[in-house]
Amino acid sequence: MQTAIDESLQLPQIQEPRNDGMPLDLDWVASVQANTSAIERRAKTLPGRRSVKKSHQAAWLCKAISCMDLTTLSGDDTEARVRRLCAKARQPVSPVILDKIGMTGLTTGAVCVYHDMVPTAVDALRGTSIPVAAVSTGFPAGLSPFHLRISEIGESVAAGAEEIDIVISRRHVLTGNWQALYDEMKEMRAACGHAHVKAILATGELGTLRNVAKASLVCMMAGADFIKTSTGKEPVNATLPVTLAMIRAIRAYEARTGLKVGYKPAGGISKAKDAITYLAMIKDELGGRWLQPDLFRFGASSLLGDIERQLEHYVTGNYSANWRHPIG
Numbered sequence: 001m002q003t004a005i006d007e008s009l010q011l012p013q014i015q016e017p018r019n020d021g022m023p024l025d026l027d028w029v030a031s032v033q034a035n036t037s038a039i040e041r042r043a044k045t046l047p048g049r050r051s052v053k054k055s056h057q058a059a060w061l062c063k064a065i066s067c068m069d070l071t072t073l074s075g076d077d078t079e080a081r082v083r084r085l086c087a088k089a090r091q092p093v094s095p096v097i098l099d100k101i102g103m104t105g106l107t108t109g110a111v112c113v114y115h116d117m118v119p120t121a122v123d124a125l126r127g128t129s130i131p132v133a134a135v136s137t138g139f140p141a142g143l144s145p146f147h148l149r150i151s152e153i154g155e156s157v158a159a160g161a162e163e164i165d166i167v168i169s170r171r172h173v174l175t176g177n178w179q180a181l182y183d184e185m186k187e188m189r190a191a192c193g194h195a196h197v198k199a200i201l202a203t204g205e206l207g208t209l210r211n212v213a214k215a216s217l218v219c220m221m222a223g224a225d226f227i228k229t230s231t232g233k234e235p236v237n238a239t240l241p242v243t244l245a246m247i248r249a250i251r252a253y254e255a256r257t258g259l260k261v262g263y264k265p266a267g268g269i270s271k272a273k274d275a276i277t278y279l280a281m282i283k284d285e286l287g288g289r290w291l292q293p294d295l296f297r298f299g300a301s302s303l304l305g306d307i308e309r310q311l312e313h314y315v316t317g318n319y320s321a322n323w324r325h326p327i328g
């Protein structure tokens with residue numbers, strides 16, 4: 001039993017130039033449109049458009065794992081929980097199952113934790129190439145004093161985080177203060193240094209898809225390596241319409257600058273079939289190159305459990321109980 005790896009899932013990873021951003025182009029921002037009803041119509045058709053079965057489905061699910069920021073962001077996180085999460089990131093699926101589908105060396109794309117847990121995660125992932133992502137800048141509201149948000153980034157990087165998920169000030173979007181958003185993002189990107197920065201837009205709090213598209217563009221102009229939908233703490237987190245608005249902004253930015261920016265839907269993605277819908281949408285709208293962990297991540301705390309159940313079903317014909325997958 002071998003996974004039929006679709007060619008697009010296996011593209012050799014080419015090192016992309018980092019997005020260093022560009023001067024803020026307010027005319028471009030002002031011209032951004034988002035046709036909400038057309039986007040919503042298209043998003044509705046997506047779940048039924050592509051049906052992948054059996055070995056192809058197993059391959060797509062392994063791809064989803066390799067592009068996952070396995071996350072714990074709870075007030076009651078402990079070092080022990082983070083160590084268990086990291087063990088899961090190293091070996092996300094039982095070796096017996098992976099052996100049966102002919103897959104080796106599978107890990108998650110990263111582990112994502114609060115700043116306080118970065119040293120524990122770095123220690124637990126030593127000897128692997130799995131990066132630690134830290135949510136910094138007063139996550140999730142992003143309303144702590146700006147100088148503290150900047151120093152939190154520096155501390156997370158010093159503690160070993162290679163990726164920093166920052167939260168933007170939603171009020172800059174809601175008041176149309178694009179200059180303030182650009183300046184804030186640019187300063188945060190500079191504070192990250194060599195660490196890659198994911199800009200969390202908190203799209204559920206931005207009001208309109210047009211705002212989402214504009215905020216995406218401004219963050220990319222200011223040098224975001226990734227744009228990310230949500231903290232997971234807003235009332236509405238990742239959705240397909242928001243994804244379409246954001247990835248079309250990524251496409252427009254690449255067309256204008258030649259630079260590829262990554263995309264991270266996060267919050268509320270917990271089903272394997274939803275993960276496949278997202279991957280298919282990315283492939284359709286941005287192309288197969290984006291189906292690699294340097295350009296695409298799921299931010300998810302419970303998706304891995306459902307993917308494991310589906311892979312186990314593929315191999316054994318039986319579904320395991322949820323309690324057998326307590327982490328991820």
Ligand SMILES: O=C[C@H](O)COP(=O)(O)O
Nearest residue numbers: 232266267268299300301
């Ligand atoms: O960035 C990741 C999110 O906080 C995870 O959200 P989730 O717990 O709904 O999967």
